[in-house]
Amino acid sequence: MKSTPFQPNADLAPMPFDTRICETARSLKDAGLPWRPHAGCFVWDPEGHIEAPSPFPNRIYFILNLNRFLAIFGSVRDMEEKLIWLPTWHQARLICRRLGTDEIGRAEISGYDGTSPPGDDLLSLYKLLMEKTALFSTLK
16 A cells, blocks of 8 residues: 655644754753653654655654664664654653643643644743753653
């Protein structure tokens, strides 16, 4: 069966992973946000290590089967090095909770009024996490 690529003009993106979010996720990775690749994670492959076309815009992939990604990269460590994890809103909230900043995150998100561009609520969580990089070592 031939795959049908994502059509940005017709299809609704499942997650708002635009350039702002991807670059902020790269900053989170550079700041030391720990990540263990597993099923259920969205990842960004900015360097094009994955040869297969992405089912989403901007070389975004979803880890449905970890073994498929291990076949491409060879090890979890290589995945961690070469891919950038894009935490979903739910995952970002769980990280905030683990860092003890869940109340701050809740206050910022509860002010969302629906007029901001899609993804701004997720971006605000990423930025909140950027403010807490000193706490990342507690997540390991």
